[in-house]
Amino acid sequence: MRNATATPALPLGDDALILSHRLGEWAGNAPVLEEEVALANIALDLLGQARVLLSLAGDEDELAYLREERQFRNLQLVEQPNGDFAHTIARQLYFSTYQELLFEHLATTESELAPLAAKAVKEVAYHRDHAHQWTLRLGDGTDESRVRMQRALDALWRFTGEMFEPVEGLETVPWPALHDSWATRITHTLEQATLTIPDGPRRGGWTAGTGRQGLHTESFGRMLAEMQHLHRSHPGATW
Amino acid sequence: MVTTTALEAELLALAGSVPDPELPVLTLAELGVLRGVQLTAPGRAEVLLTPTYTGCPAIEAMSADIEQVLHDHGIPEVEVRTVLSPPWTTDAITAEGRRKLAEFGIAPPRPTGPAGGPVAVDLTLRCPHCGSTDTTLLSRFSSTACKALRRCESCREPFDHFKEL
Numbered sequence: 067m068r069n070a071t072a073t074p075a076l077p078l079g080d081d082a083l084i085l086s087h088r089l090g091e092w093a094g095n096a097p098v099l100e101e102e103v104a105l106a107n108i109a110l111d112l113l114g115q116a117r118v119l120l121s122l123a124g125d126e127d128e129l130a131y132l133r134e135e136r137q138f139r140n141l142q143l144v145e146q147p148n149g150d151f152a153h154t155i156a157r158q159l160y161f162s163t164y165q166e167l168l169f170e171h172l173a174t175t176e177s178e179l180a181p182l183a184a185k186a187v188k189e190v191a192y193h194r195d196h197a198h199q200w201t202l203r204l205g206d207g208t209d210e211s212r213v214r215m216q217r218a219l220d221a222l223w224r225f226t227g228e229m230f231e232p233v234e235g236l237e238t239v240p241w242p243a244l245h246d247s248w249a250t251r252i253t254h255t256l257e258q259a260t261l262t263i264p265d266g267p268r269r270g271g272w273t274a275g276t277g278r279q280g281l282h283t284e285s286f287g288r289m290l291a292e293m294q295h296l297h298r299s300h301p302g303a304t305w
Numbered sequence: 306m307v308t309t310t311a312l313e314a315e316l317l318a319l320a321g322s323v324p325d326p327e328l329p330v331l332t333l334a335e336l337g338v339l340r341g342v343q344l345t346a347p348g349r350a351e352v353l354l355t356p357t358y359t360g361c362p363a364i365e366a367m368s369a370d371i372e373q374v375l376h377d378h379g380i381p382e383v384e385v386r387t388v389l390s391p392p393w394t395t396d397a398i399t400a401e402g403r404r405k406l407a408e409f410g411i412a413p414p415r416p417t418g419p420a421g422g423p424v425a426v427d428l429t430l431r432c433p434h435c436g437s438t439d440t441t442l443l444s445r446f447s448s449t450a451c452k453a454l455r456r457c458e459s460c461r462e463p464f465d466h467f468k469e470l
Binding site for chain 2: 113118
């Protein structure tokens with residue numbers, strides 16, 4: 067395996083890969099058929115992005131299937147379990163808003179990530195719109211949907227600070243400005259959805275570390291075991 | 306800019322005539338995904354192909370079909386390379402391609418706005434079956450990543466819309 071940590075394609079590729087896998091877990095379980103198809107399509111977009119990014123970092127299959135938990139550099143946010151539908155939508159809202167802003171910036175740079183960013187940002191605009199529309203429906207919906215949406219936003223809030231920690235190799239990204247744009251967009255959506263902006267710690271000494279450093283939360287190991295087990299059980303197998 | 310030879314133009318036309326594996330009414334040329342064909346040595350061609358969506362699974366079938374068609378035309382070595390830049394947009398679908406989509410029952414994409422702008426999903430779209438503009442969005446994602454699912458309120462038929470990218 068090449069020195070995969072040298073390129074920022076690895077952390078961004080890991081974000082896309084892990085979120086893609088999580089969304090894929092909805093197949094057969096989504097509340098309605100249209101959502102099943104929507105979540106699978108979003109997962110497919112992310113998988114496509116992951117393949118391009120991980121191929122920039124090394125061999126895509128080796129990187130996806132043969133690394134250990136601590137070698138993954140994805141955000142802790144994307145590895146969080148699907149929870150109820152509101153949790154999945156909150157995770158989508160936080161992440162797609164971040165990814166769209168980051169890719170918008172990267173698309174304008176000379177980075178090797180620019181072609182992928184320019185391509186993917188158009189796909190991510192649909193992901194963000196999907197999450198935005200659902201946040202409005204659930205937040206401004208029934209009493210039950212409103213409670214659940216707020217609960218999901220609050221629960222995942224503590225994983226959002228990590229998104230704006232500088233990433234090695236992405237020195238041109240204006241992280242504080244990216245954060246401000248993110249906060250503005252999230253605030254706009256939540257206000258429109260008559261929801262409350264969560265408040266609480268998002269970074270600092272309370273946390274054991276970040277996904278970008280290879281430190282992950284409890285459920286990630288189990289997810290990896292499922293994602294990797296076929297490839298590890300049958301090395302070199304092909305269709 | 307590399308000058309295109311007559312043979313390269315012929316090969317480009319051949320590769321462009323390959324039907325899209327998921328939308329067989331369209332050719333790759335009409336879909337606008339073919340970026341060029343170059344002879345890098347006698348008997349060796351390089352084909353540049355761009356995906357509609359980054360994760361589009363049809364790209365592998367497209368590559369195999371292009372290789373086959375060029376092999377059959379006497380080119381033993383064919384390499385299909387995927388290029389991302391500049392990104393494909395639905396504006397690359399030709400007028401003939403749009404006409405065929407509508408005929409096939411898929412509402413063609415509208416011209417796109419500037420990149421990074423809001424996603425326009427609420428503007429009126431015409432039903433490909435009855436022509437009514439009274440249609441509503443059922444889901445932003447449909448049978449493939451590139452389509453949205455809509456329903457016509459006049460004839461009550463659901464239909465796919467090739468959404469703008």
